[in-house]
Amino acid sequence: MTVNIGVIGLGMMGRDHLRRFSEVISGAKVTAVCDIQRETVDEMAKTFAATPFYDADALINSALVDAVVICSIGPAHKEQILAAFKAGKPVFCEKPLTPGADEARQIIDAEVKTGKRLLQLGFMRRFDAGYQKLKQTIEAGELGDILLMHCAHRNPAVPESYTLEMAINDSATHEIDIIRYLLNEDIVAVRVDRPGKKTSRACPHLQDPLIVIFETESGVRIDDELFVNCGYGYDIRCEAVGEHAIAGLTGQALTYARAPYGYGQNIAHSCMERFAAAYDSEVQHFVNRVREGKALSGPSSWDGYVVALVCDAGLASLKDGEKQRVIVPQRPALYQG
Amino acid sequence: MTVNIGVIGLGMMGRDHLRRFSEVISGAKVTAVCDIQRETVDEMAKTFAATPFYDADALINSALVDAVVICSIGPAHKEQILAAFKAGKPVFCEKPLTPGADEARQIIDAEVKTGKRLLQLGFMRRFDAGYQKLKQTIEAGELGDILLMHCAHRNPAVPESYTLEMAINDSATHEIDIIRYLLNEDIVAVRVDRPGKKTSRACPHLQDPLIVIFETESGVRIDDELFVNCGYGYDIRCEAVGEHAIAGLTGQALTYARAPYGYGQNIAHSCMERFAAAYDSEVQHFVNRVREGKALSGPSSWDGYVVALVCDAGLASLKDGEKQRVIVPQRPALYQG
Amino acid sequence: MTVNIGVIGLGMMGRDHLRRFSEVISGAKVTAVCDIQRETVDEMAKTFAATPFYDADALINSALVDAVVICSIGPAHKEQILAAFKAGKPVFCEKPLTPGADEARQIIDAEVKTGKRLLQLGFMRRFDAGYQKLKQTIEAGELGDILLMHCAHRNPAVPESYTLEMAINDSATHEIDIIRYLLNEDIVAVRVDRPGKKTSRACPHLQDPLIVIFETESGVRIDDELFVNCGYGYDIRCEAVGEHAIAGLTGQALTYARAPYGYGQNIAHSCMERFAAAYDSEVQHFVNRVREGKALSGPSSWDGYVVALVCDAGLASLKDGEKQRVIVPQRPALYQG
Amino acid sequence: MTVNIGVIGLGMMGRDHLRRFSEVISGAKVTAVCDIQRETVDEMAKTFAATPFYDADALINSALVDAVVICSIGPAHKEQILAAFKAGKPVFCEKPLTPGADEARQIIDAEVKTGKRLLQLGFMRRFDAGYQKLKQTIEAGELGDILLMHCAHRNPAVPESYTLEMAINDSATHEIDIIRYLLNEDIVAVRVDRPGKKTSRACPHLQDPLIVIFETESGVRIDDELFVNCGYGYDIRCEAVGEHAIAGLTGQALTYARAPYGYGQNIAHSCMERFAAAYDSEVQHFVNRVREGKALSGPSSWDGYVVALVCDAGLASLKDGEKQRVIVPQRPALYQG
Structure with a gap:
């Protein structure tokens, strides 16, 4: 068919x-x-x-x-x-x-x-082989209980139409979903930190980079660097820090080169390339x-809904800089298992 | 349909x-x-x-x-x-x-x-994304004219039924094809070197590892380490050495770990895993x-035929240790372009 | 003499x-x-x-x-x-x-x-060749203006005599000094975050890991993961995120191995080994x-004094979780240049 | 004193x-x-x-x-x-x-x-920390019996005064010594292979690159790529292939960068830098x-003498392309242990 x-x-x-x-x-x-x-x-x-x-x-x-x-x-x-x-x-x-x-x-x-x-x-x-392997490693217990995660979400540049809120709704949204996927638990608090400096590459209406800090039900603390005008490439990082070991995504380059500028590995230019x-x-x-x-x-849809709840809390924190709680309602049976 | x-x-x-x-x-x-x-x-x-x-x-x-x-x-x-x-x-x-x-x-x-x-x-x-990217790098001219290649083909172990000839016909055959694919030219000579030592992991009838040296039409020299009882994993290496730069396949690990034994990246266990x-x-x-x-x-079929010609020369060299020439007939129009 | x-x-x-x-x-x-x-x-x-x-x-x-x-x-x-x-x-x-x-x-x-x-x-x-090279890279302007830094300070384990305050006075003290060295500016604010979870490897009186967040005069935001019972090795990380590029310390392994557990590089076991x-x-x-x-x-002595000021602020934040300001007095002429 | x-x-x-x-x-x-x-x-x-x-x-x-x-x-x-x-x-x-x-x-x-x-x-x-660590790894038996080694010796460029013979006497001489050091045994045969191509960066009187193949007393086979006009840096590689595992020198970069050309690590520019x-x-x-x-x-002196014997055999092979035997006389007691 x-x-x-x-x-x-x-x-x-x-x-x-x-x-x-x-x-x-x-x-x-x-x-x-x-x-x-x-x-x-x-x-x-x-x-x-x-x-x-x-x-x-x-x-x-x-x-x-x-x-x-x-x-x-x-x-x-x-x-x-x-x-x-x-x-x-x-x-x-x-x-x-x-x-x-x-x-x-x-x-x-x-x-x-x-x-x-x-x-x-x-x-x-969730369909990226690297994240899937990382999830396997976490679930196999090799790292022990997960305590922290460090993420980064870097784009080479964004158009002028990209607003400050989109850092949460368009960029952080991916980490929000993937954290829930990797850890099998919900995010219960968000705080957005505005660093004291911003890149001169960003439009005046943006604060770029931002740091978003998430907390899960069990207490895992995750920091996520959102840097959408980083200039050098589309670069996604995700590291889980466990009691016994640490694991994360590699740069995922397929080939290397040794050339006059030194040893090099390719970095993707766009989301489309990285997650093709x-x-x-x-x-x-x-x-x-x-x-x-x-x-x-x-x-x-449930994932979309819960991510939206976390984004709403993130947007509130973006305004006042305070830690915002996320209340996740009970999950309907349809979305369990 | x-x-x-x-x-x-x-x-x-x-x-x-x-x-x-x-x-x-x-x-x-x-x-x-x-x-x-x-x-x-x-x-x-x-x-x-x-x-x-x-x-x-x-x-x-x-x-x-x-x-x-x-x-x-x-x-x-x-x-x-x-x-x-x-x-x-x-x-x-x-x-x-x-x-x-x-x-x-x-x-x-x-x-x-x-x-x-x-x-x-x-x-x-030929359908592996790493080899495809390596071919693009070569064809884009970033390395300049290719002078040498270094390959390795390592299996964790082979069954007792694996014969000495299979090192050529089953293992080297992959490098023979991929060298032709990467360089867009034919192999014109082969020599098989038998190192003075062999692994105690191999069955007595094998010489393992072997080194096979290829020469292409334009004079590129390729060495290929065939080590089919290397013990530690399925590990494929391919590096092209050009006039201006070098490029090759990375280990292609998607994730890394830091654990009590040190920093680690996964190595595939089998051909099926590596080339899934x-x-x-x-x-x-x-x-x-x-x-x-x-x-x-x-x-x-033409690739299969020409690879078979190179394998036949390799088998002859496996016997006498001499450099064996490969005469590649004219390619029918059906297989051009 | x-x-x-x-x-x-x-x-x-x-x-x-x-x-x-x-x-x-x-x-x-x-x-x-x-x-x-x-x-x-x-x-x-x-x-x-x-x-x-x-x-x-x-x-x-x-x-x-x-x-x-x-x-x-x-x-x-x-x-x-x-x-x-x-x-x-x-x-x-x-x-x-x-x-x-x-x-x-x-x-x-x-x-x-x-x-x-x-x-x-x-x-x-300050005498580590890696940090010296990183400082050169920053000062050469290759990264552009520095916006963020990410640090980690991980020990395999600490003795029972290690107190919570030592995470600031003994461990973070190194990052406090090296941040000032790398950036040529003072730290003006500190906040200590206590993650919701702690490792079961740590003594009950500790909160391990901790995250310390520093802010410099010009507004660079630095996060420092202090994890003194990480189990797997002595692992120091330092990355500077600039407007145009990112640079940091490698794992600094001199040799690699491919063994049944996969590709591996050594991680130091102790501070004495890493900084020998x-x-x-x-x-x-x-x-x-x-x-x-x-x-x-x-x-x-001046560096020791200013680091002590930052540590005092860190200890205060360790108690109340608030961002603490650091007032650095004028630097005497003896310590300038 | x-x-x-x-x-x-x-x-x-x-x-x-x-x-x-x-x-x-x-x-x-x-x-x-x-x-x-x-x-x-x-x-x-x-x-x-x-x-x-x-x-x-x-x-x-x-x-x-x-x-x-x-x-x-x-x-x-x-x-x-x-x-x-x-x-x-x-x-x-x-x-x-x-x-x-x-x-x-x-x-x-x-x-x-x-x-x-x-x-x-x-x-x-012999005083390089990387080679010393590699020797420790070999001697600790982690790799099992060593079967093969792969070396490369690449210079960015050599002056016009560099002769073909110097590839053996000045360049390969380092690998000859270090192989003996790493393996604790003598080299008994040498063969110099002239690849079919040479770099256009080399002076007309040179054949660059060359491949030299050594054989030790116990039968270890070593290939050494000598490429003295490689263009991109001073790059030394050494890998030992053992029965159970493989180990070698990393690129030894102290820092990394992510910049518009991709992920990069420094490569030394000269012997003086690499072996400072x-x-x-x-x-x-x-x-x-x-x-x-x-x-x-x-x-x-004994090491110098034996290396000279191997170089002499290498120079002979450079002329005729044949495998040349090296007869190492008995080692005087002064140089034992």
Whole structure:
């Protein structure tokens, strides 16, 4: 069976998924595309031999579409997801699930009512082989009880449109999810520290870098350096400090060179490069679940909701610099195990 | 379209491909299995819901089968490949193409007559992201003209059935292919050096380690350490020494640890682990070409034939220790470009 | 000229210096030893062919002694240093200069009165080739303006006698000094964070690990993980994050191994091993200055005093968890440049 | 006691030793200098406050000189060494001991007659902490029996005066000595392979790179890449392949950087930089032995002689490409243990 995919939102991420379905993913094909820009719809429909839609709801309910991939802007997510749930169609939704936790909660409630997991959220890092291996190492007990984690999230540069809040909602959001994934527990407190200096590479409206400090239920302390104009590359670090040993991600370079500047290993230039295999893998995972008629798995609406709660606390701390508590409600049975 | 696959030969490699088609590969499904052991056929047919065949020819010509995956023992390859060519069915064949160069030549001649590339050979290293990046670095000219290469091929251990000749035909064969791939030129001479010592881990009939020295058309000198009972892991090294810089494969560990024994990075335990992604990728590549109705690409019968010529020279040198020349015939148009 | 050295305090550090003068350092010889334990004095005097003293003042004023090396316990330092200053004899003093900043201030005042730098403090890290290279890199401007630093100070284990306060006064003290050395500026604020978890390897009276956060005059934010029962080795990390690039200390292993546990590099077991060359180098530096009749250089009483101010602030923060300001008085001319 | 040193030969190496004695070495001072260039002698005598000599024999026999450091050109060594032996003065001699093995034999015979080791040869690598640690690892048995070694000796560039023979006599000579040191056995065969290509950076009279293959008494096979115009840095590699594990030298970088070109570690630019500590250490070792009135230790005349035998075999193989045997005579008792 080939899964017929409808893609909503044809910006950078949407187009990247169009290319992915065309070149990499097997068992699925894009049959329908939709965007608020008519011209873009027409162009993409032509390039990828898909049917053009100018209305998301129409696409979602079309018989041409078995499953929906949502790459629209965050504020549009809720309505589109609820429509898909109503149509009983599985959804792959780019993160964030919604701009705030309240809307995310409505999605949770709707999904729980359907009685089945219908949504996979685009937290692609869970499909990265390095993070998966790190999780195995932690779960195998080699490190003993985890006490601390040190993370860094560095982008070479961000556009002027990147706001201070996006450091939490767009960047830290990845660490928030992956910490929960690695440690199998929730984050209960957040504090954002503003260092005394900022890079001259950043736009005046930003404080860059920022340091965010998380605390989990069991007391693990995590610091996360968010540096989105670091200049030199896209560089992700994650180290878990345990009672008996330490483990973390390597730089993951496949090749080395010795050249006049010294010994060197490549650093990725972008998120797309660093997590290329993870992006492919998350989408293939989604397609496979749909093909097999199984309930969806991997990052869920619940994960999106809880991450949104932590982000909201982070945004509050960004304002006042205080440690903010996160109250995580009870997890519905649908999202357990 | 889903490609219906018939798998011939249900040993370790064949079973690994059965698992791969079942769990990883998309756009294909195994519909038929065959082996000389009836019980194995029945068991695998049941496990993977495929039709059992006790005769390779019957499987090849069955309407249940769109494409053939050959994992039988080397001496059986020629006949099976020729039958598939006759049936006009695309073949994925595990290496070696044939035990000797003469039989490989017959396959070349038959394939050329069909006028179309119908075979992809299982040199999975060409699908390894590290080798691919190394090739890009070489071709981008960053290293200047390549002068030397240093390779190592280390297995933790080999079974007693592993013969001295297999160091050439089973192990060095991978470096022979990948050197040609990386450098875009043929090997014209081989010499096998027997070091004065051998490991006590090896069976008495082996000389382990061996050093094989290759020379290419343009004069690049490559040394290849073959050490198949190295004890500590499956460890592949490849370094290209150029006029201006050096580049090579890293250890490719995804994670690191600091533990009481010191700083550590994982080393793969087996070829299957080290090249897991490459195995998946080569088979997906085969399936994609078949699905798209395209002529096959990637490692070809011609590569198998030329590697066999180099292996034959290597086996001669293994006997007398002399440098042996390799005469590579003209490449048919079918295999150019 | 050979410098005649008198060593006061024959505990672990004092004995290590006795060995060092005997085996490594040139241009100096230990002629006198002193401790509060008579038996220890007699034993060491015999082993190293030195004259035994049972009173520090007597040793300091003996004609047998050109220069004094103080390895006694911290509370004894002030009186011994002042006596040496009075005798006009150069002093090498193990850190901490004094247990608190007030006593350190008295030393400053006394030294300033002599009009000459007479004391080198045992902050050996300034003589470590790695830190020196890192300082060069920072000063060469390759990283741009420094924004953040990440440090870690990990010991395999500490004895039961190690108190919570020693995490600041004995461990963090090294980072406090080296941060000032690397950045050429003072620390103006300190905050100690107590993570929610502690290692089961630590004695009940400790909170281990701790995170200390420093802020410098210009606004650089530094986090320092103090983990003194990390179990796996003595592991020092220091990374400077600049506007354009990042630099830090490597693991500094001289050799690697590939063994059944994987790729490995050695991690030092102790401070003595990790900083062996730095210890030798700081003492040789002291001896050379004395031999050449020059005023002392390297880490000074002033450095000891300012580090003590920062430690006092750290101890206050250890109690209340609040950010504590450090007021650094004006630096006397003697310690400038 | 301070050792009075006379330095003969004031070229690059001689001047480097003058600086070393002046700045680094303790317990010794240069009192006399000699060279065939009068102006150089006068200049260096003035700069380093030493007595000028225009005749080596006069310096050697001067009462101003306790020990002789020979940095003259190779052909002058024999006569100077024999004169020092006659005068009963200890000698530190830069390598090579002599240009050929025959002259070296005469030195052996003369030293044996004195009944005492009077010469330390300038094979500084034996004083490199990395090689020392590698030797410890080998001798501790962690690797099991050593089967193979892989070495590389890469210089960024050599001057036009560098001849093809110098690849053996000046470059490979270091590996020849260090292999014997690491393995505690002699080399019994050498073969020089000329790769089919050479770098365009090399002068036309050179074949660069070369590969030299050594065989030891017990049968260890060592390959050594000599690449003296590699362009990118001074890069020394040494790996020992044992039955159970592998160990080798790391790149020994003290710091790392992440910058726009990627992750980087420094590579030394010259032998002087890479082996700076080893040069200091070998000379300090020499001075310490002399000060303590002990017979010399470390690399000996015998090592110089045997290395010369291996070099002679290497030069023969450089001509005909054949494997050349090395006959090592019985080691006199003076050089045992």
